[in-house]
Amino acid sequence: MRENDYCCPICKTDLDFYSRYPNYVCSRCALKVADEDGRALSFFNEGMHGGFVAVYTDTNERRDSHTCYIDGIKCYADEAYMGGIVVQVNT
Numbered sequence: 001m002r003e004n005d006y007c008c009p010i011c012k013t014d015l016d017f018y019s020r021y022p023n024y025v026c027s028r029c030a031l032k033v034a035d036e037d038g039r040a041l042s043f044f045n046e047g048m049h050g051g052f053v054a055v056y057t058d059t060n061e062r063r064d065s066h067t068c069y070i071d072g073i074k075c076y077a078d079e080a081y082m083g084g085i086v087v088q089v090n091t
């Protein structure tokens, strides 16, 4: 597989390939994350130095899980190595 021969597993948008995140989704799909019941989720870094926080977008209630769904496809969200959040399809 060529280094740049990668696309978003959800919407097939062309993306750069990162070996650290072999199944990551594009930023547009990452905005559509929801829980198993379809409730919208938002992910944040815990603070300046990373960490991972998941909350329900409507209530800001914390969710103690990295699991999320995009268009019904099970995904896993975590803090990215260089900061920010990365969402990957579960394999």
Ligand SMILES: [Zn+2]
Pocket: 008, 009, 010, 011, 012, 013, 025, 026, 027, 028, 029, 030
């Ligand atoms: Zn996408």
